[in-house]
Amino acid sequence: MRTNYQAEQAVIGDILLDASMVMPEAMLYLSPRDFSVPEYQNIYETCQGLYRKGRPIDSVTILSAVGPEYQQTLVSAAEATPTISHYQDYIRIVWETAQIRRAATQAAELLETIDTGREIEECRSSAETVLRCFETVRRDNQQLSAAEMLLRFFETRGKPRKYIPTGFTKLDRRAYIDRGDFVVVGGRPSAGKTAITLQIMLHMARDYRVLYFSLETNPDKLADRLIACDTGVNLSRIKTGEMGDEDWTRIVERSDRFRDLKFDVVQAAGWTVDQIRAKSIQEQADIIFVDYLGLIASKGKSLYEQTTNASKALHTMAQDTGTTVIALSQLNRSANSGDPDMTTLKDSGQVEQDADIILMLANPDDPQDKGRRKLMVVKNKEGRRGLINLSFDGDRQRFYEIEEELEEPE
Template sequence: MDVKLKDTVPPHNIEAEKATLGAMLLDWDSVNSVLLLLRPDDFYVQQNQVVFEGIASLSFQGIKGDSVTLVGELSKTGKLDAAGGVAYISSLTSVVPTSANVEYYAKLVSEASIRRGLIKIAAEVKADAFDESRDSRAILDEAEKKIFSLSEMDQSSPVRTMLDIVPQALENIQYHYANHEVFTGIPSGFAKLDSMTSGFQDSELIIIGARPSMGKTALALNMMEHIALVRKIPCGFFSLEMSSEQIGQRILSQVGHVPGTKLRDGTMKLDELQKLQIAAARCYDAPLYIIDTPNMQLVELRAMARRLRQKNGIKIIFIDYIGLITTENSQAPVYEQVSEISKSLKSLARELEIPIVALCQVARDAEGNEPTLSQLRGSGSIEQDADVVMFIHRERKKQEDGTAQSVQDAKLIVAKQRNGPIGDVPLLFLSSFTRFENASDERIRQAQQKNDSPEAAAHSAGQEGFAEKRLNFPKITFPVS
């Protein structure tokens, strides 16, 4: 073929189009499988599009068609001439000797259609790039969204029977039994929560809601600490509110049990520097990947999540928080945007087959009270789309000098769980380290009763079984004035 002609004629496969239509007319039972793979505009030739629409119309009416009934249907709708007439329709069945390869023919048609779609998108992106009134980032986001939508259209959902499902389910059960694993999902590090959920499960959307300054980010970081540092499971963290440096400082404060205020003002003592050294050594090679893009577009978040999954093998994603994700349709009402975001995150969790934990604000009327599902801010679709919804609740108490209490009772309210029980998980909040601990830790309880330093007890609890390993960590030097 002439190179110039090849560059100007869009990709197409007329023979495959005719073979697909002919096979459908030969074997009406193959129609439904083709309808899952193709749409009318996947056909390059206009008359083939009309023929396909006629076949689809008969199928939707429950009519078992052939060439004769198709001609009748097209005549009734006035589209027979546009479909090439009686002679063309009759010729389609003679193009293909058997319908056995109908899905193969359909995939050839789909392949050519995808290539045409890519060419169209490339032309639109080129035109937008030359338009200097358009923002370059908006053009990139729009182009990525178009390409991903093209990719998603090519994905067909497989139908599985119990013959396929039961053996796989038994294999998973036998694996967990043989390995004595308590949890089937990814443990959060909070004992009672993990016993209720059996860990965060693949393909689930988990929502953590609370009023501002209740500790949503702190709880997420606590969970990530256990998952990435203790379990060595790769984590992704999308921080739309805090910078990566701030996140890093919060993690070091939590892991080292060094008050965050001392990290900021540089008033650490020698023993606190040593704690920080140990914390830094633990965190240094942790499989934790942080993205701190503010006002991240939904399509950009989805693209980055796919890359992290493919390149870094992440097993769970945290997002801080839903309210800061922006959609392309920024002029739409807030509830529509939030609905689009929640549905997209749920579909992303299923696509990547990992749990996604997203933080969310709750309505102002929850202040001072235990939050409820109806108070999730933005849209009722969050409650609908989420597999697990939990709320952080603690009293905003002050000490006599006006500062926040160093240790506060808190609880995690599991208000919805699609596949498990609901209930309360008691926790302790250590305000100095912005850290949550299991309330069942007796050493912290005893420290409170003795009026000793609860932070010291928490530090001791966090370092259990860890002291013997300290000599193995690399020495990290900090300048001391």
């Protein structure tokens, strides 16, 4: 079993040397089960209890709780600890070693599950547990003083900041999509939510690792739409297999560039957020798309509770892992008339609270104008809201920005 006795001993020794300095850091990262030595587990658990109660932490208070038989263990830890100045490094070593130890234990259970011929779902669940052992709550603890914040501002504002582009210039001028954002794209059925997010994915996949989790549509069907969008070949001819020489030439000419795009489409019908999260970590994804939110398998007695829990989990995932999450959402029936807003997102009001950015895609007011779409930025924590007029070429599954544009007053 993977362990680092010296690091565990050093953490206990440093607590004895200066608990007021070491315990706040240790409490942030370590639990008793992170120690492999039972004596250190008990000692650290006692230190946690004393710290929470505001009581002094020293050999006397610890021994009064764990018993005199631990005296030699405490003496050895204090004597063997090389320095208190490296206590943060010792804490990190204990925490990382504990991750590896837990992963090894779970991996052994996974092998046993496979060897005993269990159901594939049980094997998949065991594999996800192994992956979760390496997940990290953000350990960099971004804590800045006023002076540090001002210094960072001066250091960074002289350089243009890079956000994640969508390929739509007017949208990028409003919505500064960044790592760890939770973005929701809402719209009525057949408004083009999947089409526009596939187009955005193609653009993002030039520079970022992207996963598109399709909970509704077969990846082969999405492939047809992606090829039409990327090459400009008519989707109907792709679907019917009636492509001519010119179509094939265009596809071949674009094949190398398409092949280099860094995306995968994942057939994820019935998946949970935990499964999506595990797959994203496994594939080291920078950005994920989820099509769509209401189909995620989630706990809850009602669809409202299930969607609420799924939204919270995706939001937490984005923040914890730094992955940009773009989720599609249906609208409720109240959106059948007039322009939709974020209150019309289907099944849960939690989505509008969790999202950093909410985009609404709607058909034009005039039903005869089928080639127009309205892309509305209805929530934008760090940018402007507004309306962007688009044209939609269904034959090629592509959206284009239109020059004229209405602005929502600030």
